[in-house]
Amino acid sequence: MTERTPRKDAVRNRAALLAAADALFADGGSAETVTMADVATAAGVGKASLFRAFGDRTGLIRALYAARLEPVRQAVESGPPPLGPDTPAPERVFALLDTLLCFKLDNRHLVLALEGTGDDSPYRAEHYGHWHALLESTLRRIPGLPDPAFAAHALLAATRADLVEHLAGHEGVPRETLRAHLATFTARVLSGPVP
Amino acid sequence: MTERTPRKDAVRNRAALLAAADALFADGGSAETVTMADVATAAGVGKASLFRAFGDRTGLIRALYAARLEPVRQAVESGPPPLGPDTPAPERVFALLDTLLCFKLDNRHLVLALEGTGDDSPYRAEHYGHWHALLESTLRRIPGLPDPAFAAHALLAATRADLVEHLAGHEGVPRETLRAHLATFTARVLSGPVP
DNA sequence: GAACGATACGGACCCCGGGTCCGCTTCGCA
DNA sequence: TGCGAAGCGGACCCGGGGTCCGTATCGTTC
Structure with missing residues (x-):
């Protein structure tokens, strides 16, 4: 397998990003006003980590x-x-x-x-x-x-x-x-x- | 009425823009690959004229x-x-x-x-x-x-x-x-x- | 517990597309 | 033919998705 156990800060960040994205999508009412930078900031994480974890915007939403x-x-x-x-x-x-x-x-x-x-x-x-x-x-x-x-x-x-x-x-x-x-x-x- | 007869170059440009947009949308297969600048260029017209004539992207598509x-x-x-x-x-x-x-x-x-x-x-x-x-x-x-x-x-x-x-x-x-x-x-x- | 490779971090950066501004051109009316 | 005004166009702005690379952290090994 090419599987590789991720580092624990990675999984922590991933969870924080999911939670932040969920909250933002729920709060903001209409979607599309939530930007990727917003999600990253709300999770206390850099943008790159967000994209590294989910690939792109669609990936994030699909994960949720x-x-x-x-x-x-x-x-x-x-x-x-x-x-x-x-x-x-x-x-x-x-x-x-x-x-x-x-x-x-x-x-x-x-x-x-x-x-x-x-x-x-x-x-x-x-x-x-x-x-x-x-x-x-x-x-x-x-x-x-x-x-x-x-x-x-x-x-x-x-x-x-x-x-x-x-x-x-x-x-x-x-x-x-x-x-x-x-x-x-x-x-x-x-x-x-x-x- | 606040109606004002438009100048004839304006109506010519409007027609050219509609035709160009129609052709581009039809040719390109999938939409969203057609940009506003593309439409303006194909019609031989500046971007501003396009936006002046139709307001915004949605306006153009609605007109078509x-x-x-x-x-x-x-x-x-x-x-x-x-x-x-x-x-x-x-x-x-x-x-x-x-x-x-x-x-x-x-x-x-x-x-x-x-x-x-x-x-x-x-x-x-x-x-x-x-x-x-x-x-x-x-x-x-x-x-x-x-x-x-x-x-x-x-x-x-x-x-x-x-x-x-x-x-x-x-x-x-x-x-x-x-x-x-x-x-x-x-x-x-x-x-x-x-x- | 020290050292070191691999893994992840983060924010500055790039790109691209919708939409706007302003100096210049052209129209059309007298 | 002259002169306002309507129209033109491309340089410009801005905001958001996605990337780069120097730096920090992990976790494994000795």
Whole structure:
């Protein structure tokens, strides 16, 4: 392996940077007003250390994102129903989308920052491929549902971070209302057309 | 009025800038590699003239966008069925979404540039509000369809420019396939659940 | 615990792109 | 043909992402 145990000041700095970045993204309201120099300063660290630890801005945001997403990922991969693998297809579709919606509601600033990185479309990110593959394979188990790949894209699009932000943040739609709307919409898609 | 007839070199430059920007956005493949200085140079004009004519980058892209969208807007507002106002609700929903999809397919570079402006979410743009209001009011005429406002958002999300770009550009889904998938998906949403 | 290579630090620095300023040119009206 | 004013253009500014290199720290070895 080319692995090399990092020095302990490095891991300490990395943790401080993650914490500072998290706080700044959460506080500042809208993202993109937080600069890399801000993060480094808030963590009491030089800019170079920030870039050494995370590569670039996208790397930093991805690291934050991954840390927040980790429990969700575990619950989906090996947790109990209705999120885990041992769930009937329709219930799992609802659970997946609801979980994703709640995650985005709880981490709006982060997800917005990640999707708004600008350099590449969010569809290139590996985590999108992950969610899409999972949702598509689940949809495929539902009899009579055509084009599961497209349906997965379309349903995921309904939970896009900026749409969620617009509805919850700007229009003030309450959390439970939003969840109910998404569930109702999903139900429409899952149940076939009237004969 | 505070209107003042602009000098003719001004209108000539404005046209040259629009043409140059259009060509550059179309050629360059991916957006964001086109800089404002590029546009000015390609039009044989100074940077200041570019900013004087359009205010800022977003203004330029919006001007291009509005020009391209104008015929579509007219067809929707006062054209014949199935796009115009004299269309039964379900058919019009299909026509609206299909038109929007085709528009985004034909103007991928532009719409990507507009949505990727980064400074504000695409949901703040006035044209989004326009499309949403129209689609929502049409959906409202369909009996038994709950949450027309949310459904309108979700259906519009399925035609997001970066999703379209991902499917058509990156995954190579043919145009007609994409249109068919969107229509099928829409049909699922419009028709009620099986009793 | 002293010495030394490797690893990490940090802030000065570079680059690039959006946006502005100001001396000069051109228009268009009389 | 002359003279304001509208318009021009490129040099300039600024802010933010990303890098360089001399210096400090780690941790391992004797």
